[in-house]
Amino acid sequence: MNLRAIKPLNETQVRILDAAEELFMQHGFEGASMRMLTAKAGVNLAAINYHFGSKDALIEAVFHRRLDPMNVERIAHLDRLEQDAAGAPLAAEAIIRAFIGASLRMIEDARGGGRNFIRLLGRAYTEPAKPIRALIGQMYAPTMERFKAAFVKALPDLPKDELVWRMHFMFGTLAYTLAATDTVQLIAGAKPEDRYDARLLEDRLTAFMAAGLLSPLAGKINVKKAA
């Protein structure tokens, strides 16, 4: 699908990618300048252009390094589930966990850059710059198709456009939860320390999403074109 990971990264490239992950997360893609990035990485200003070509290409590389393996893992997980089920329909909760588990496990990578990337990713979904949204979109498209097919099989009675909407809502819930840093504190006395208890968060997210996905049809909804 992508031929990018075939050439291994040297140390300088890794340092740049790690710095970019953190600074893009903190300041956004435009807000993090080449000088900030190279200073944080401890490399020369010209190193990014030398190793990646341009700032935009660096942004691409940041996403490819983490997102490609993440989506591979998601699909592999789903394949395994279906194989074990041997034709029987999967539980919606299991499909949801196959999708969100890859993200949440990376959050536990506390000292590595994984957590930075996950929060960056949550923000990228609503990034204004078109090229970035397009990049994210094309990186996710095959995974989304795969999971949509799995949901269709698991929920044969749910109309397709209703499913699309509910997948959209689920995706939003996940994206926002990953991106949000201090918004929980808005609502109440937050305990940021257990936001990153990935196991607990996965349970809560799965319960919320599954309930929304399986909620009964209102009946009214399907008359939209009959009027």
Place this chain on the structure above:
Amino acid sequence: MNLRAIKPLNETQVRILDAAEELFMQHGFEGASMRMLTAKAGVNLAAINYHFGSKDALIEAVFHRRLDPMNVERIAHLDRLEQDAAGAPLAAEAIIRAFIGASLRMIEDARGGGRNFIRLLGRAYTEPAKPIRALIGQMYAPTMERFKAAFVKALPDLPKDELVWRMHFMFGTLAYTLAATDTVQLIAGAKPEDRYDARLLEDRLTAFMAAGLLSPLAGKINVKKAA
């Protein structure tokens, strides 16, 4: 609560705010330059600094113009519901509608700038720049407290920290849905034209959120500190 709306806006200020709403939504706060903004508004480059003081102050003004009345409306709606109920507990769906209705109704303001603002708002929740997140946070804090109290009364059996998490998830679902422009098309053959059928979208969102909010406790979740 805020003393900003007391001085009426002249035409130049309104033109600037409208242009800012659209360009901030399309390009982000850093991506939309003073020259772009003033050109779109049809005013001189110096007009923003003259009328608002700085670009950052303009950003603040953009949010205050729409968000303050929106939160006033939300709380008024909730007050009315509780008054009509005369002490009886409210349905969770009704509280949810009181919150999301104000946003969704503004989407229907098709030719006005309301739709632009709503999509901008959806993005601002995950904005990297700290001052902007802080601004949004303090503008929302009282409303959040008010709605949290309403949910507590409506769902007395739901543990408080569980409620906070579910409110967080609901907020994310809404924010992402408002911000998303073409991400739905990721999932399947999307029909962007009915994304802005606010009535239908409100039904779908309410059903999804209410199901998540009311989903049964997994039991396991509460053992987190007992272990």
Place this chain on the structure above:
DNA sequence: GTAACATTCAAACGTTCGTTTGAATACCGG
């Protein structure tokens, strides 16, 4: 050891950024 290549480095490139200035014009109470 030296030629060939890869990488790092300091410096500068032209452009665009947000903001400021001071003169020109519009508006308005007397």
Place this chain on the structure above:
DNA sequence: CCGGTATTCAAACGAACGTTTGAATGTTAC
């Protein structure tokens, strides 16, 4: 009609932006 305030305007400010350059340094192969 005039004096004073409010607004608009063209021009310029210094700073920061992403990128390029060419020399210096490291690395590898023979």
